[in-house]
Amino acid sequence: MxxxxxxxxxxxxxxxxxxxxxxxxxxxxxxxxxxxxxxxxxxxxxxxxxxxxxxxxxxxxxxxxxxxxxxxxxxxxxxxxxxxxxxxxxxxxxxxxxxxxxxxxxxxxxxxxxxxxxxxxxxAPEREVSSHFLEKGDLKVDGRTNEVFVRDQEVRLTPKEFQILSLLLQHQGQVFSIQQIYETVWKEPFYKSDNTIMVHMTKIRDKIEENPKKPIYIQTVWGVGYKA
The missing domain is CATH 3.40.50.2300 (Response regulator)
Structure with a gap:
C-alpha cells in the first residue's frame, strides 16, 4: 500500500x-x-x-x-x-x-x-538534478535540498523551474534548444506550437534576475535556445 x-x-x-x-x-x-x-x-x-x-x-x-x-x-x-x-x-x-x-x-x-x-x-533522479552545489556568480543552487539563492536571498522556484535552471547550470556554456529542455524535463514529445518553455523562462528570470530584460544568469541564443 x-x-x-x-x-x-x-x-x-x-x-x-x-x-x-x-x-x-x-x-x-x-x-x-x-x-x-x-x-x-x-x-x-x-x-x-x-x-x-x-x-x-x-x-x-x-x-x-x-x-x-x-x-x-x-x-x-x-x-x-x-x-x-x-x-x-x-x-x-x-x-x-x-x-x-x-x-x-x-x-x-x-x-x-x-x-x-x-x-x-x-x-526519479532528475528531482536531484545535481548531488552537488551549482553556482554562477551570485546564483547558487543546492541540488541536495533543492534550494536556490540569489545574492544570499532564497528564491522559491516550482519543481519544473528548478529542473530547468539546474539543467542549464549543470551544463554552463552549452546551448539547449526549447525542444531539448522540454523533452528532458517533461519526459514527453515536444510540439512546435507549445510556448511552455518560454513562459517558464520568463517566470525563472523574474525570480532570479535583477533585471529580467537584461539577464545575466540565463542567456537567450536567438534562433537556437538558452544557456547558462
Missing part, C-alpha cells in the same frame, strides 16, 4: 467521489475538499504528496490557488479543467502545475498521470 496522500480539490461532489474511489483502490490516502480555501487550510494541517486541482471553482480559482500554493509548497499539482485550448494549458502550467488533464477524463489515465508525477518527483 502506498503511503502517499493525494489532495483532491473540486467543487463537484461526483468527481471527487469518483477520483477518491480510484485513488484508494491504488492504495493512496485521499483527502478531498470542495474549494481552494479549505485546501489551503488542509495543507497546513497534513502532509500532502500531490494535489489534483480543479481549474474553475467558486471563490478562489485553480490558477490563483496554484500560485498561492507555490509560495510555500513544491509537491506536484495536476490541473483538471473543462478548458482544452492550448493557451489554457500553457497558463495552467505556467502557474506552477506539472500536468493538465481535461474533463471529461478517463480515470485510468488520471491514475497513470498521478503515478508518473509521484515517480518523477519523489523517486
Amino acid at each position: 502506498s503511503e502517499r496522500t493525494i489532495l483532491i480539490v473540486d467543487d463537484e461532489d461526483e468527481i471527487r467521489n469518483l477520483m477518491s474511489i480510484y485513488l484508494k483502490n491504488e492504495g493512496y490516502q485521499v483527502v478531498d475538499v470542495p474549494n481552494a480555501a479549505t485546501a489551503m487550510d488542509m495543507l497546513k494541517k497534513q502532509k500532502i504528496d500531490l494535489i489534483i486541482l480543479d481549474l474553475m471553482m467558486p471563490g478562489m480559482n485553480g490558477i490563483d490557488a496554484c500560485l498561492k500554493i507555490r509560495e510555500e509548497y513544491n509537491m506536484p499539482i495536476i490541473f483538471l479543467s473543462a478548458k482544452s485550448e492550448d493557451m489554457d494549458k500553457i497558463h495552467g502550467l505556467a502557474s506552477g502545475a506539472e500536468d493538465y488533464v481535461t474533463k471529461p477524463f478517463n480515470p485510468l489515465e488520471l491514475m497513470a498521470r498521478v503515478k508518473s508525477q509521484l515517480r518523477r518527483y519523489y523517486m
